[in-house]
Each structure stands twice: as structure tokens, then as C-alpha cells.
Amino acid sequence: MSENIVIHDYEISRSKRNKVNGHESFVLWFTGLSGSGKSTIANKAEEELFYKGVSTYALDGDNIRSGINKGLGFTKEDRLENLRRIAEVSKLFVDAGIITIAAFVSPLISDRDQVKHIVGENDLIEIFVDTSLEECERRDVKGLYKKARAGEIKNFTGIDAPYEAPLNPEIHIETETTKVDEAVQHIIEYLEKTHRI
Numbered sequence: 001m002s003e004n005i006v007i008h009d010y011e012i013s014r015s016k017r018n019k020v021n022g023h024e025s026f027v028l029w030f031t032g033l034s035g036s037g038k039s040t041i042a043n044k045a046e047e048e049l050f051y052k053g054v055s056t057y058a059l060d061g062d063n064i065r066s067g068i069n070k071g072l073g074f075t076k077e078d079r080l081e082n083l084r085r086i087a088e089v090s091k092l093f094v095d096a097g098i099i100t101i102a103a104f105v106s107p108l109i110s111d112r113d114q115v116k117h118i119v120g121e122n123d124l125i126e127i128f129v130d131t132s133l134e135e136c137e138r139r140d141v142k143g144l145y146k147k148a149r150a151g152e153i154k155n156f157t158g159i160d161a162p163y164e165a166p167l168n169p170e171i172h173i174e175t176e177t178t179k180v181d182e183a184v185q186h187i188i189e190y191l192e193k194t195h196r197i
């Protein structure tokens with residue numbers, strides 16, 4: 001940090017916000033292949049939390065890659081920068097007392113380690129949305145796998161760019177054997193069991 005930047009302490013702290021909200025703030029970080037089910041499960045999980053009276057906000061490709069990260073692509077370097085900025089934004093949301101839901105492919109262990117480092121390990125719950133490449137390709141929600149196979153998209157995760165599965169995620173959802181509602185219940189139960197909500 002520049003030597004000329006002096007931090008000002010604000011009266012309204014994260015813990016005061018958490019007290020008023022009646023819950024802790026942290027990040028639910030969904031990782032998985034494109035089409036694995038991250039957005040679908042994140043969206044339903046947010047709905048469930050929201051109607052329980054929890055303050056939430058969801059970050060995903062739609063509100064991030066078209067705004068703050070417009071111009072970043074899918075090279076290894078651009079993904080790292082994409083995720084670095086998302087982690088910094090998530091950290092601000094957590095400071096604002098909000099349970100932040102982030103759904104990004106975040107393909108590499110080192111990408112996610114950077115996120116954990118920025119957000120803080122205790123403030124991040126990693127959720128692995130585990131769906132085989134075959135199933136994601138069968139779903140092909142956005143028609144991108146077809147394009148990637150045809151060589152029309154380069155560096156597509158799972159095709160010609162790697163995806164490294166988390167080694168020890170807090171929550172592991174296998175979508176080929178778990179329905180969306182069951183996945184959401186699993187997340188809510190985890191949060192209740194660990195006294196996060």
C-alpha cells in the first residue's frame with residue numbers, strides 16, 4: 001500500500017452490522033465446470049436464505065464479466081485477474097455484513113487459493129458443484145461445448161483448458177445424483193450445523 005494512504009477507522013464495523021442483521025457474513029463460493037449447476041443451485045440457495053430474512057447478494061458472470069471485469073477473457077492470466085477482483089469485491093460485501101454468493105468456474109486450485117487468501121479462509125465456504133464433463137456437455141445449456149469442440153472457442157474449461165477439482169471442499173454436491181432442492185437443503189443444513197446462520 002502507498003505510504004501516503006492512511007486508513008480511517010469507521011464507527012460502523014462488520015461486527016456491528018452482523019449484530020443488527022442477526023447473522024455472520026461470509027462467502028459461499030461455488031466452483032465447477034460450465035453447466036455443472038453452479039448458478040442454478042446458487043440462485044435457489046440465495047432464495048432460501050433471503051426468505052429466512054438473511055442479507056444476501058449473488059455475484060456471477062452476468063453481473064461481473066459485463067461490468068467491473070468487462071474486457072477480461074479466459075486466458076490463465078485473465079481468469080486469475082477476474083477471480084482476484086471478484087475476491088476483493090466479495091470481501092467488501094462480507095465487510096458490509098452480507099452473505100455473498102459467488103458462482104464462478106474458478107478452475108485452478110491456485111486460483112481458488114488466491115481467493116481464499118484475499119477473503120480469508122474462515123470467511124469462505126467452498127462448494128464443489130461436481131458434474132462430469134460428459135453430463136455438462138450433454139446439458140450444453142449455452143451451446144458453448146459444441147462451439148468449443150468445433151474449435152470456435154479456445155481455452156474452454158474441460159475441453160482445452162484444465163479444471164482442477166477441489167481437494168477438500170466444505171460442501172460437495174454431485175448433481176448427477178442430487179436434485180437441486182436436495183443440494184440447497186444440504187447447504188442450509190451445513191450452515192445451521194456450523195452455526196453460520
Ligand SMILES: Nc1ncnc2c1ncn2[C@@H]1O[C@H](COP(=O)(O)OS(=O)(=O)O)[C@@H](OP(=O)(O)O)[C@H]1O
Nearest residue numbers: 034035061074079082104105106107154155156157
Ligand atoms: N473459455 C471459456 N471457458 C469457460 N467458460 C467460458 C469460456 N468462454 C466463455 N465462457 C462462459 O463464461 C463463464 C465462466 O466465467 P467465469 O468468470 O466463471 O470463469 S473463470 O472463473 O474466470 O474461469 C461460463 O459460464 P458458466 O456456464 O456460468 O460457468 C461460460 O458460459
Ligand SMILES: Nc1ncnc2c1ncn2[C@@H]1O[C@H](COP(=O)(O)OP(=O)(O)O)[C@@H](O)[C@H]1O
Nearest residue numbers: 033034035036037038039040141175178179180
Ligand atoms: N441436480 C442439478 N443441480 C443443478 N443443475 C441441474 C441439476 N440437474 C440438472 N441441472 C440443470 O443443469 C443446468 C446447469 O446450468 P447452470 O446452473 O447455468 O450451470 P453453471 O452455472 O455451472 O454454468 C441447468 O439447466 C439445470 O437445470
